[in-house]
Amino acid sequence: MSDTEMDEARKEHSPTLWRDDGWTARVIKNEDDDGWAVAMTLDGQAEPALVGPWTMGRDKKNPKPLDSAAFITLVKTANEVLRRHEQQLHATLHKSVRIDTDAGRLTVKLDIVPDEDEPYAMLSAHDAAGEVLAEIRVAPTYKLTVQRASEWASGGFGRQG
Incomplete structure (x- = not known):
C-alpha cells in the first residue's frame, strides 16, 4: 500500500x-x-x-x-496553539542580553538543555560579528541578567559566570 x-x-x-x-x-x-x-x-x-x-x-x-469547514478551523487553531507553545518553550530555553564592553557591544546567550537526567545550560559571549568569544557550562537555573553578563565579561569570562 x-x-x-x-x-x-x-x-x-x-x-x-x-x-x-x-x-x-x-x-x-x-x-x-x-x-x-x-x-x-x-x-x-x-x-x-x-x-x-x-x-x-x-x-x-x-x-x-x-463538518469540513469546522475541521479546517479547528486544525488552524490547534496548529496556532502548538506554534505558540513552541515559541514559549524556545523563549524559556534561550535567553540573551546585549552589553557594552571596552571591546565593543557583546551578546551574551544562555541556552538551557533540558536533559531528563542531567539538565544544564551553556553561557556564551558573542562579538558583533557573531563570533564566540567564550563559552562555559552553567546550572540550568542560572539567571541571565545584564549585570551578571557584564560582570562575567569584565572578569575575563572566568568560570564564575
Missing part, C-alpha cells in the same frame, strides 16, 4: 470523529457541564493539543456534527 493509499485509509469523517491531514477531531462529553467539547489531537501524540467547547445540535441535547 502506498503512502497516499495509507493516508486515505486513515481518513474518517463522521459526526463526532473527523480524522484527516494528520489531525483527529473528537467530540466528547464535557465533564464540567451538560455540554460538549472537541479535542484536537495531532497524529502520534497521546494528549490533545486543543480542547474547547463544542456547539449543541438543534435538539439542544446532542452535539452539532463535525
Whole structure:
C-alpha cells in the first residue's frame, strides 16, 4: 500500500470523529457541564493539543456534527496553539542580553538543555560579528541578567559566570 493509499485509509469523517491531514477531531462529553467539547489531537501524540467547547445540535441535547469547514478551523487553531507553545518553550530555553564592553557591544546567550537526567545550560559571549568569544557550562537555573553578563565579561569570562 502506498503512502497516499495509507493516508486515505486513515481518513474518517463522521459526526463526532473527523480524522484527516494528520489531525483527529473528537467530540466528547464535557465533564464540567451538560455540554460538549472537541479535542484536537495531532497524529502520534497521546494528549490533545486543543480542547474547547463544542456547539449543541438543534435538539439542544446532542452535539452539532463535525463538518469540513469546522475541521479546517479547528486544525488552524490547534496548529496556532502548538506554534505558540513552541515559541514559549524556545523563549524559556534561550535567553540573551546585549552589553557594552571596552571591546565593543557583546551578546551574551544562555541556552538551557533540558536533559531528563542531567539538565544544564551553556553561557556564551558573542562579538558583533557573531563570533564566540567564550563559552562555559552553567546550572540550568542560572539567571541571565545584564549585570551578571557584564560582570562575567569584565572578569575575563572566568568560570564564575
